[in-house]
Amino acid sequence: MKWLAAALALAPIAAIALTACQTPYILESAASQADLLMSRVPIEDALNDRRLDAEQKRKLLLARQAREFAETELGLKRTRNYTSYVHLDRPYVSYVVSAAPRTELKPHLWSYPLVGRLPYRGYFKESRAREEAARLKEGGLDVHVRGVSAFSTLGWFRDPILSSMLLYRDHDLVNTIIHETVHATLYVRSAADFNERLATFIGNVGTEMFYRKTEGEGSPTLRGIRADNEDDRLFSTFISREIESLSAWYGERAGRPLPEEERQRRLAEIRERYKAEIAPKLGDPGYRGFDKGDLNNARLLTYRLYFEDLSDFEAVFLKMGGDLRAFLAFCENLEDADEPEKILAAEAKSRR
Numbered sequence: 001m002k003w004l005a006a007a008l009a010l011a012p013i014a015a016i017a018l019t020a021c022q023t024p025y026i027l028e029s030a031a032s033q034a035d036l037l038m039s040r041v042p043i044e045d046a047l048n049d050r051r052l053d054a055e056q057k058r059k060l061l062l063a064r065q066a067r068e069f070a071e072t073e074l075g076l077k078r079t080r081n082y083t084s085y086v087h088l089d090r091p092y093v094s095y096v097v098s099a100a101p102r103t104e105l106k107p108h109l110w111s112y113p114l115v116g117r118l119p120y121r122g123y124f125k126e127s128r129a130r131e132e133a134a135r136l137k138e139g140g141l142d143v144h145v146r147g148v149s150a151f152s153t154l155g156w157f158r159d160p161i162l163s164s165m166l167l168y169r170d171h172d173l174v175n176t177i178i179h180e181t182v183h184a185t186l187y188v189r190s191a192a193d194f195n196e197r198l199a200t201f202i203g204n205v206g207t208e209m210f211y212r213k214t215e216g217e218g219s220p221t222l223r224g225i226r227a228d229n230e231d232d233r234l235f236s237t238f239i240s241r242e243i244e245s246l247s248a249w250y251g252e253r254a255g256r257p258l259p260e261e262e263r264q265r266r267l268a269e270i271r272e273r274y275k276a277e278i279a280p281k282l283g284d285p286g287y288r289g290f291d292k293g294d295l296n297n298a299r300l301l302t303y304r305l306y307f308e309d310l311s312d313f314e315a316v317f318l319k320m321g322g323d324l325r326a327f328l329a330f331c332e333n334l335e336d337a338d339e340p341e342k343i344l345a346a347e348a349k350s351r352r
Contacts, residue, residue: 032124033157036093040084040160051087059166059173060085066177066210073213074178074206075325077185081159082177088163092147094122095129099141100297103258105247107301108141115154116190119305122148142296150176155184171225174210179203186332194340196305198331201313204229205324231282235290236307238278242270243304267295312341315348 041049043064047057063082070076098120099108107119123129126147133143149164159180165173182199208229211222249266250258274290293299320326330347334340 028128029124036086036124036160037157039086040158041086042084043161046085056163056166059168059170060161062170063161063165063173063177065214066174067181069210069213070178070181070206073209074202075328076178076181077155079155079158079181079184081155081181081184082161084158084160086160086162090126091164091167092126092149093162093164094124095126095145095147096120096122097129097132097136098144098146098298098302099133099136100301102140102142102260102263102297103250103253105243105250105297105301105304107298108136115187118190118192119301120192142298144296144298144302146302150180152180152183154187159184171207171211171221171228175203175207178206178210186328186335188335188337188340191340193305193308194334194344197308197310197313200306201310201317202324202328204232205317209324227283231284231287232307233310234278234281235287236309238274239300239303239307240309242273243300243308246270246300270300271295312344312348316344319348 043060046052046060052060067082071078100106101108109117109119110121111117121132123132126145129145133145136143149162149167153159165176168176179199179202182202183195186195186198188194204225208222208225211219211225215221246266271291279287279291290303316330317324317327320330331340331344334343337343
């Protein structure tokens with residue numbers, strides 16, 4: 001589950017720099033972040049720790065290899081990230097709250113001074129995330145709470161490998177390390193959709209490159225990755241189409257009351273189409289847990305954040321001859337752009 005594995009646990013960190021009116025949140029986030037950083041041990045120490053089993057130590061070495069590959073072969077920024085390890089006493093490092101209006105596919109945004117506006121807010125404690133979700137729900141919004149297992153501070157701190165990350169399949173762990181290193185390399189302020197899709201795209205491409213080098217073109221791992229990526233493409237096409245259709249449906253009903261029963265029937269139709277048209281084509285019929293839990297606007301927008309059409313990224317990458325460094329240099333030129341996705345789309349169109 002690459003999109004969840006690599007979800008950015010950024011909001012608690014950004015909160016440290018927020019204004020005094022949010023002091024309790026700042027102090028709580030800062031204290032939890034400090035505790036996490038103080039728990040780090042060098043990877044070499046973790047490899048000698050008898051409390052870690054052989055499989056965990058093997059994955060630590062794999063994560064270190066992936067970091068070195070991302071920096072030396074892919075041209076991503078050199079950092080001290082993922083050179084240390086933290087054991088967590090929980091399955092997720094943080095819990096992220098997303099929200100949206102009931103009758104509009106528009107994310108509720110939180111403002112942060114260093115990274116701009118983001119469509120989520122993170123908490124290190126699940127109980128605090130649930131409290132925030134309840135408050136937003138009482139205000140009439142759709143809400144979604146999800147745990148995230150990976151961690152990125154965009155290079156502000158030396159991010160550790162977390163015990164939660166060692167539960168991933170090998171290639172998902174490699175993908176996560178590359179994905180998060182993309183965030184440390186390039187981050188466009190107030191452009192969460194662009195940032196996450198860019199990291200998702202480079203994570204997928206980079207992971208294939210990693211296994212071509214380490215295992216060869218005939219690698220069973222590489223075949224599995226390509227099957228996963230094909231599932232991603234199928235689901236991306238499906239979810240992009242459904243979100244566009246639902247957005248138009250809401251627009252047609254704007255300005256008049258929309259009974260909740262009618263809205264729930266419309267949302268249920270999306271899930272039924274997934275079960276009938278998409279699930280049979282996927283290697284994992286329960287893909288992303290889409291057929292489980294409540295479906296609402298906030299959850300749909302979370303899928304969009306990671307999976308809406310990546311074809312513009314792919315078009316520019318391919319027209320650059322599959323040269324990842326050249327592609328990354330192009331994207332770095334968008335770092336100060338107000339609407340990087342529009343520039344990317346124009347470049348993709350001119351190159352098709």
